[in-house]
Amino acid sequence: MSESIIPESELEEVELYHAKSWWTEKVFTQDAKLIAIQYGLTAFAIGFVALVLSWFMRIQIAFPELSIISEGTYYQFITMHGMIMVVYLLTALFLGAFGNYMIPLMVGARDMVFPYLNMVSYWTYLVAVLVLFVSFFTPGGPTGAGWTLYPPQAILGGTPGQESGIILMLVSLCIFIVGFTMGGLNYVITILQARTRGMTLMRMPLTVWGIFTATVLALFAFPALFVSAVMMLFDKILLTSFFMPALVEFGENLTYGGGSPILFQHLFWFFGHPEVYIVALPAFGIVSDLISIHARKNIFGFRMMVWAIVGIGALSFIVWAHHMYVSGMNPYFGFFFATTTLIIAVPTALKVYNWILTLWKGNINLTIPMLFCLGFIVTFLNGGLTGLFLGNVIVDVPLSDTYFVVAHFHMVMGIAPVLVILGAIYHWFPLITGKMLHEGMGRFHFWVTFVGSYLIYFPMHYLGFIGVPRRYYEMGQTEALYTSSAADLNVFITLAALAVGFAQLVFIFNVFWSAKRGIIAEKNPWNATSLEWQTPEQPPIHGNFGKELPVVYRWAYDYSVPGAEDDYIPQDVPNEDVKLADGYSELGVEKT
């Protein structure tokens, strides 16, 4: 792509859409900020369902004698919890909600480039969510195939939800992907083509870089899920044998034959691994910005941070088979994927070092967003380190079906990104609502969530090491194989999980309470440099930037610049307008 200067005459002022009725202004809105809120609320609503499912599962594991759910229901809850959290909550929140809100504001645009398509994208997402949700109420209930939906069991009798649940799941995923593609086109093209004057790609905040790269990954990875979903739908409905081998069910030969379940696994994980980074890269970007702002220091190694985001994005497409070490693959094939997996640790570690070096000698304000960022760094580090264990074939094989894996992926792509999302909400809530979130409730929320998560997942690593298998709805007679501490730990983990769940209820209350009764936020309360805080109104109104679009004169990390009176210089302030500190003749130059 070219970064050459384009003559001004070629630029046309894009006409801003203005709603003509309450319905088109508030409901079928084309304003990216409102669409973002719609995405966010929908994602949180369905995410809350998934959270409640996890409570049921935890209570069942800790107190199997209560039998609050049956084994079939347990599998259904596992499946729905996983799929909702990964796709319908995290992907939709990072790209649909944060992408829509932040991209136009941060790059200095009035809106997304295709607002109508943006609106259709949200409503398509909503349909996908509803189709999935409906499966709870259909005969047989939702699918219990596990979130990876592996054939042949996903569509065979004996697997819960094989009547209609699996069909609704696959259809919902296809609808989600179509909706996402519309949104994704918008995000990518807005970033590439609708930046304001002076906003080069390298002047964009890392939040935008993270969302941009994740969107590109999603645009190219989701088709793999689409392909596998469509082909499995064919197998289920038209009785084709893409993935289905010859099978005997209840003593009868099925009509299937010759299909390859492994083919599905390859397609699924070709999507599935980039999906990890579709969630992680926006989190990396956001956390970089938050750390820089709340430590009053420019991000350490900005260019390396960009390169790492792009590098991780590219590498994420060649590591997928590390999810399939136990599928009986050729050892050399496993060796290749173990190598690429370990290589991806390099740019990832580089990012962790850079966050720590940004904090080093920074003016660290322990605000709630900063607390969440610090929580993220250690959690991501923990989750990343166990990833090095599992990335090696020889270690993965014995650990693969144990709680070690559950602990690993919840730390690295459950808790870590969620901490960023929560930190980001505390950070941008004043921008979105004009109010501050309640400090006391916020701190309570952070500490219970952070400490509670460790109380949940640290013991799970231990359970995994002693061989406690995952996916079992109760230990049953296998309990005799482990020390009695395994059962006790399960009770402990469940209590911690319920406490963390309670903290989320406090958070939800805080959001609604503060939006109505919270302290009115002062303008740009964190003294940030990026453009979203420089709008004439807070919260920004339709069109974002008043009559004139801002002009960008600097990168997004001018914090504590020597010679400047304030410890930040907004991106739209030219050098001539910067107030100099006493004793300086210009920025960085002391009077002689």
Added chain:
Amino acid sequence: MSIFSTLSQKPWMADQAAIDNNHIGQAVSMPLPRVALYVLMAVIGVLFSLFSVAYIGRMAYGDWRTLPEPTLLWLNTAIIMLSSISFHQATKNAKENQIKRSREYLLLSGVLTFGFIVGQLFVWRELVSFGYFASTNPSYAFFYLLTALHILHLAGGLIAWTVVTIKSFIPQKETSDFALKVNLCAVYWHFLLIVWALLFTMLLLT
């Protein structure tokens, strides 16, 4: 400048800032719909590539049978080629501001595309009449799947074609982007022609 030189910029340096301040904020000098179409075609390209990979992967198994391609497919291929050529002519005329002639070619392209879709449905009917169902063999299943997907993408294109064709009946202002829109339709049709040609070649070779 390449992506590499962009990524090596140091935006915090004063000399780089002087250059950056004049930047207009666009990565490529191209109208938005054209960029959107290129990105969309890349995504569709990935989608068909992944289906092709799955096709080749599934072929390796013993139960695979070669699909006897009906002769009608050759005729359909000729029709979609003509449709693409007709779109090319429509673009050429639209650029020369000959709206009426452009409209004639647009209508011809639409009719030919409908013809292609109907032709593909006849191929399906022929296969079904021979007892080649999707469940009979994965190669047949792939045939139905890939052709259906290709038809769906053409159908999506026909929505854009309808809008542009209606536009051709409305008198155009000088600044109108009619020629651009016709051109974008043509590019999409050429793209789907290439996709079909590759799919057809794959079907013939296997």
